[in-house]
Every structure is written in C-alpha cells, then in structure tokens.
Amino acid sequence: MASPQPQPQPQPSWLPPQLTTSPSPTIHALTTSLLPPLLSALSRIGLALRSSHRVSLAGSSNSFGDDQLNVDVACETIMRAALAQCPLVATASSEEDPEERQILHPDEPSENISSDERFSVAFDPLDGSSIIAANWTVGTIVGIWKGDSALGKDPSEQICSLMGVHGPRTTVIVAVREKAQDRGVCFELGLNDDGTVEVINHDVRLSAPPYKTRYFAPANLRYAAESPAYAALISSFITNKYTLRYCGGLVPDLGHILTKGHGVYVSPVAETSKAKLRRLYEVLPVGLVVECAGGKAVDEFGRRVLEKEVRGCDERGGIIFGNEDEVEEVVRVLFG
Amino acid sequence: MASPQPQPQPQPSWLPPQLTTSPSPTIHALTTSLLPPLLSALSRIGLALRSSHRVSLAGSSNSFGDDQLNVDVACETIMRAALAQCPLVATASSEEDPEERQILHPDEPSENISSDERFSVAFDPLDGSSIIAANWTVGTIVGIWKGDSALGKDPSEQICSLMGVHGPRTTVIVAVREKAQDRGVCFELGLNDDGTVEVINHDVRLSAPPYKTRYFAPANLRYAAESPAYAALISSFITNKYTLRYCGGLVPDLGHILTKGHGVYVSPVAETSKAKLRRLYEVLPVGLVVECAGGKAVDEFGRRVLEKEVRGCDERGGIIFGNEDEVEEVVRVLFG
Incomplete structure (x- = not known):
C-alpha cells in the first residue's frame, strides 16, 4: 500500500x-x-x-x-x-x-x-x-x-x-x-x-567592467614561494592596486565578492600543495552560485568546474572564481 | 544639596x-x-x-x-x-x-x-x-x-x-x-x-617562539606597489610561509591574532597613502589590548603607540602589532 x-x-x-x-x-x-x-x-x-x-x-x-x-x-x-x-x-x-x-x-x-x-x-x-x-x-x-x-x-x-x-x-x-x-x-x-x-x-549579479574597486582573495598564498606563476599573479594584483580581502572561509570569501559585485578568488593546486577543497561539498556548489551570478568558476587546470562529474565523495580540487574577465586573466597568468 | x-x-x-x-x-x-x-x-x-x-x-x-x-x-x-x-x-x-x-x-x-x-x-x-x-x-x-x-x-x-x-x-x-x-x-x-x-x-596571551603556524595581516597592500620596503616585507612573509589572514576589519583581525596566539598586523602609512585609522578610537585601544596580551604595538614610525598623547579626536596614524619578535622584525624591514 x-x-x-x-x-x-x-x-x-x-x-x-x-x-x-x-x-x-x-x-x-x-x-x-x-x-x-x-x-x-x-x-x-x-x-x-x-x-x-x-x-x-x-x-x-x-x-x-x-x-x-x-x-x-x-x-x-x-x-x-x-x-x-x-x-x-x-x-x-x-x-x-x-x-x-x-x-x-x-x-x-x-x-x-x-x-x-x-x-x-x-x-x-x-x-x-x-x-x-x-x-x-x-x-x-x-x-x-x-x-x-x-x-x-x-x-x-x-x-x-x-x-x-x-x-x-x-x-x-x-x-x-x-x-x-x-x-x-x-x-x-x-x-x-x-x-x-x-x-x-532577488538578483545577485557580478558587475561588468569598468570596476570602481577591484578585490582579490589569494588562498594558499604560501604557495607563491614555490610557484613563479602564482608569485607573478600576486605581484600583478598588487601593482594594479587590487584591494586584498581574504578571510580564509570559502563562503564568506564568496559572499564578499557577490556583495561587492567584484572579486577574484584563487585557490591554486600543485604537487607540493595538495588540493584541500572537496569538489562535492565545496567546489561544485560554489561553481553553481558563481555561474548563476554571471561569473566564471574554473578548476586548477583552468577548466570549468561544472564540467566534470564527481566520482567520489572525497574528490578534491582547486578553484578560481569571480568576474569572468578577471578569472580569464588569472588563467592566462597561471597557465599561459 | x-x-x-x-x-x-x-x-x-x-x-x-x-x-x-x-x-x-x-x-x-x-x-x-x-x-x-x-x-x-x-x-x-x-x-x-x-x-x-x-x-x-x-x-x-x-x-x-x-x-x-x-x-x-x-x-x-x-x-x-x-x-x-x-x-x-x-x-x-x-x-x-x-x-x-x-x-x-x-x-x-x-x-x-x-x-x-x-x-x-x-x-x-x-x-x-x-x-x-x-x-x-x-x-x-x-x-x-x-x-x-x-x-x-x-x-x-x-x-x-x-x-x-x-x-x-x-x-x-x-x-x-x-x-x-x-x-x-x-x-x-x-x-x-x-x-x-x-x-x-581569563588570560588572553600571545605565544612565544617557536610558533607552529605564523600569520600575517597586511593592511593597505596596494601600497606595496609604491613602497619597495613594504613589497620586500610582503615577499618575506610569503617566502617564510606565513599564512595570510586579513579580513579588513581591525577588530576581527586583532581577534584572530589573539585567538591563535600569533600574528602580525601591518597598516603602513606614507605621503601617498594617508593614515586612515583614528588614534583615539582605534589605534590606542588596540595598543592597550595588544600590550596587555603580551604583544607589541608600534606606530608608522616604529614608536610605541601608547607613548604619544592624543591631541585631537581626528588624529590619525598607522599601526603594526602582534607578537613582539614579529613586530620588531617588521620594523627592521620597514625602517631599517
């Protein structure tokens, strides 16, 4: 019955x-x-x-x-x-x-x-x-x-x-x-x-350029000591007078970008610096929010995070997200 | 009466x-x-x-x-x-x-x-x-x-x-x-x-070296684009694998350092980058907390913030605070 x-x-x-x-x-x-x-x-x-x-x-x-x-x-x-x-x-x-x-x-x-x-x-x-x-x-x-x-x-x-x-x-x-x-x-x-x-x-939406203030949130900044590409990226944020806002919490760091309408969050991954973020519980939910707000979210290889399925609950990955043009520029600097 | x-x-x-x-x-x-x-x-x-x-x-x-x-x-x-x-x-x-x-x-x-x-x-x-x-x-x-x-x-x-x-x-x-x-x-x-x-x-107290994890909070990081000394300081934090935690709120940034028992907050000041912090409402109250927790707090000239009186409500200044040895190292790098 x-x-x-x-x-x-x-x-x-x-x-x-x-x-x-x-x-x-x-x-x-x-x-x-x-x-x-x-x-x-x-x-x-x-x-x-x-x-x-x-x-x-x-x-x-x-x-x-x-x-x-x-x-x-x-x-x-x-x-x-x-x-x-x-x-x-x-x-x-x-x-x-x-x-x-x-x-x-x-x-x-x-x-x-x-x-x-x-x-x-x-x-x-x-x-x-x-x-x-x-x-x-x-x-x-x-x-x-x-x-x-x-x-x-x-x-x-x-x-x-x-x-x-x-x-x-x-x-x-x-x-x-x-x-x-x-x-x-x-x-x-x-x-x-x-x-x-x-x-x-009712309509959270990332801004389009030109931006009044530009923000960056560099996760795992220590990795810049090993990665010339990441170090170059950080230097370029500083030279271009981006404002630093990085609290180290994925949700508040995302929330800041959405509230300001601008920002780019970079969590790089390398052999010596293993991915910490879980794809199922962190990376993919963030990816959906970012895309629905008009932004872009890519993984540690520069590929859209919402492209590849999750095969196991403990799968991990990196993420770069924010305004589309900012993410593209980060990908260019990091991956050439 | x-x-x-x-x-x-x-x-x-x-x-x-x-x-x-x-x-x-x-x-x-x-x-x-x-x-x-x-x-x-x-x-x-x-x-x-x-x-x-x-x-x-x-x-x-x-x-x-x-x-x-x-x-x-x-x-x-x-x-x-x-x-x-x-x-x-x-x-x-x-x-x-x-x-x-x-x-x-x-x-x-x-x-x-x-x-x-x-x-x-x-x-x-x-x-x-x-x-x-x-x-x-x-x-x-x-x-x-x-x-x-x-x-x-x-x-x-x-x-x-x-x-x-x-x-x-x-x-x-x-x-x-x-x-x-x-x-x-x-x-x-x-x-x-x-x-x-x-x-x-009941006893909030900054740790003594050696530290397990070292934190830094660089305010006004954009100023590193103009100041070779500040840029060198940031590079040394990165090279020495300090962990970045900077939310941009003076109170939570101080609170993080006190909770972890370690950290150094740097808010530099220069001609091109005017002091924003108010001495009466921000710098001196923070200075007292830091000193009572066993740390050190100095101004933009490397002098103890609690040394000079406040002459007007709108007086402003910079601040560098945290564990004593960390503050001294920052002063050395910034002021030689």
Whole structure:
C-alpha cells in the first residue's frame, strides 16, 4: 500500500519571480518542499553557533582525518534532522560523513515520490573551522542534485546550491538552474531567529567592467614561494592596486565578492600543495552560485568546474572564481 | 544639596582574579559600575546587527566625511544610551560624533563622584563598515580613560579598552591596566542575548617562539606597489610561509591574532597613502589590548603607540602589532 503523497505546499513569498511563474514539477518541489526546511536548518545553525562560546574539539575525527569541533557535530545534527523530515530527499552525504546514504522516511518513503521530485543532498555543515574560534564569519554549504545520487552525474544535475552565511546576521545565497543552458538565478535572503525570511537581493549579479574597486582573495598564498606563476599573479594584483580581502572561509570569501559585485578568488593546486577543497561539498556548489551570478568558476587546470562529474565523495580540487574577465586573466597568468 | 552617591555594586562573576583582589577605587568603579552596562550595550549591538539585513546608507555623513550606514547610527544610539545611564562617565566622544562632550546625568551628576572614579569614554560603535554588507564579522571599540578627558593625556591614563566582536557569536576582549608599569590583564568573554556573560578565556596571551603556524595581516597592500620596503616585507612573509589572514576589519583581525596566539598586523602609512585609522578610537585601544596580551604595538614610525598623547579626536596614524619578535622584525624591514 503506497503512503499518501506529500501535500502540495504554497510558494514561499521570498522566491524570486523567475521561480514562481509556471515552475516545472522539479522546481516546484524544490522551492516549496525542500528549500523551506533547509532555510530553517540554516537559521537553527546560526542559533546554535551563537551560544557556542567555548568552541572545542569534540574528540572525534571525520573520515578525512580532520579534527571535529563540537560545533561541527551540532551543525551536522541539525542538517540531518532537517533532511530526515523531508521525504523528497532520497540520499545525502556530508563532509562530516562523506558517504552517500539513503535517508529513511518511514511515513513517506522517497520511493513513492515521482523521480523528478526526488533529490540527493551534499553538504558541508560548517565551513571555516579554522576561523570559528576567532569568531569570524563561517558558512554552511549545500548542493542539491536531481534524482537519487550526486555521484557520476553530469554537474548540470546539481540544480540548486545554498551558501548559508553565519556572521553578525544569518543570511543565505541561493542559486537555482534547472537546465544547463539556462542563465539561472541567484538571490540572497536574510534568516531571522523566529523563522521568518527576508529578501535582501532577488538578483545577485557580478558587475561588468569598468570596476570602481577591484578585490582579490589569494588562498594558499604560501604557495607563491614555490610557484613563479602564482608569485607573478600576486605581484600583478598588487601593482594594479587590487584591494586584498581574504578571510580564509570559502563562503564568506564568496559572499564578499557577490556583495561587492567584484572579486577574484584563487585557490591554486600543485604537487607540493595538495588540493584541500572537496569538489562535492565545496567546489561544485560554489561553481553553481558563481555561474548563476554571471561569473566564471574554473578548476586548477583552468577548466570549468561544472564540467566534470564527481566520482567520489572525497574528490578534491582547486578553484578560481569571480568576474569572468578577471578569472580569464588569472588563467592566462597561471597557465599561459 | 548633593545627590546620593551611586550604591556600591557587587563584583561581576566573570572578572579575572587579578581584578577582584583588593582593587583600587578606580578599578572597583570601572569593573563594577562601568563594564557591566558597556557589556550590555555590546550585546544589544549584536542583537541590532542580527536583524539589520538591509544595510543601507543613512543619508547623513559623520564629521570625517564618511558615509554613515543605518547600522552605524543604531550602534551609536545604543552606546550613547548606555553611557547616559552611567554617572561615572563624565565625557564621551565617538568616531560618529568626534567631539569630547560632557555626558549629563541629571539625577546623579558626575561632579558629585570622586575624581578617581570618573571616566572619559572614546568609542567607535561599528568598526568595519566596508564589510558589514557582506555579513563579515565587525567590531565595536571602546577606550576608557581616567578622569574627565582623553585629550592631551598620557596614554597610560587609558586604563581599559574593549573590543566587541560581532560575528557568529557576540564576544568581547577586555584589557585593563591601571598603572603604566603593570603587566595588565586581557580576557575574553562571551555575551549572550539574555544578558548573561560567559568566560571564554581569563588570560588572553600571545605565544612565544617557536610558533607552529605564523600569520600575517597586511593592511593597505596596494601600497606595496609604491613602497619597495613594504613589497620586500610582503615577499618575506610569503617566502617564510606565513599564512595570510586579513579580513579588513581591525577588530576581527586583532581577534584572530589573539585567538591563535600569533600574528602580525601591518597598516603602513606614507605621503601617498594617508593614515586612515583614528588614534583615539582605534589605534590606542588596540595598543592597550595588544600590550596587555603580551604583544607589541608600534606606530608608522616604529614608536610605541601608547607613548604619544592624543591631541585631537581626528588624529590619525598607522599601526603594526602582534607578537613582539614579529613586530620588531617588521620594523627592521620597514625602517631599517
């Protein structure tokens, strides 16, 4: 006996118009049944962080061997609870538990839901562990894939990503693109403690040249000591009077670029300087946001990050993202 | 007829032991009657920022000609309300209203309070306007001076400073040093929304070499394009594999160094690159925190920032601060 299908949900008032006008079943399911509980989870993570004054190691380590902080564990728990409540979520994996597993919904099994309304969720509950003790802004990253798995799929199947920004306020940047050829939409919301949601910007969009102020965010700057190309790039940023803004948190560094409408983030990779960013939990969700905001995101070889599928949860890579012309110039300097 | 003196207040439980054992009348007044309302104000600023999703210009500008944000105005109002409630505060000035003015307390005039229990407060209600829209951590800076004025006084009269850190949590770093020859104390507290205060660290202290990881925060990096000395310094940081952490907010950049126990912040000044930091609201309060944490803070000439008095509210300067040996090395490279 099949369980009842979930009741149709109303369209949230904070959605941008592009997503409310004759949405496909997939977009309708995503925006009415999956995004609302995820936004609530991000809001609860913000609340949990606010009282976590004594950030300490939880005494366990995740599968990548990183030390886990007690706040990592709290954020993971909040995300998992939200996914368990949402029958549309067929599978999930996270940076803290990097194996794609079925999410059980005993009352409403995901198998009973039409395949174009089922999703796989990949998330990093707390991005920025190295700066949380200093009380700097950190993030939560979520990638949402069509169907029952994110692995081995064309990256265009990742139709939505969210960057929860936990700073003085709790905000979220959302990107949605249903088909590879669409322009996509990127918008920013404010999440209040009482669960209400405010629209900050319905159309987050990187600027076109000429720019008033130009920003750069050089990750792994120490690598410039070994790489003449990276050193030349840094010199050219300085000579050309770019303003440095680099907090070392992927989400806030991305958020700064989107808020200012300009910036270029460079995380180079080399034999002596292994890639640290996870493609499934960090690189691909960021790639979707950047492209939906009109920018460009390429990997450590200068190729579009959203071109190559993710084969395993622990795959890592580099990323260069920002305004299209800036990224192209960085690629030219780094790769010739 | 003299108004009644304020009732003696109990010692707050969050004070470090150095400040509770036979405190002088000045320290007793400071810690029991002035710090508690200031911590409440910082907590309220955190609350105000949390709901300020639409950060926008307030349509006015302060006396320095900066554009004022609506959140600047809200934070200034909260601070002024706290000072008005505290009879020990004789005068105050702020970056938003940079003129030292008497604070009126009609019920308990400050003149009735013994001169060694009267204070002048200098504050920057919201430091980091350029990064607040991106939802990055920002700060509130408070300098507390003995007596009725901060101007023209020996900087050792600044006996306390507070760095409110508004990030995922609301925290505060407090430095207290009553006499120039004292070592001073630096401690960190967590401020909860309900007004309760938690001790995070009663003894904030910079590490001594050897360091595990070394951090640098180069402000005004564009100046390296003009200054061979600054360019050489940056190169040496890169060559020596220092880790870059620079968010561009003075308070969070200081907080990161204190949390990690290591780091050096460099804000150079030159003819072509005028000083932006205000000595009264930024440089001197930071200097006290750094020294009380066992570090060193020097100005753009390599002199201790706490050596020269502040002659006017709009005086500006550069600053280099962090672990003593690191600051000395920077001074050597920059000034020979």
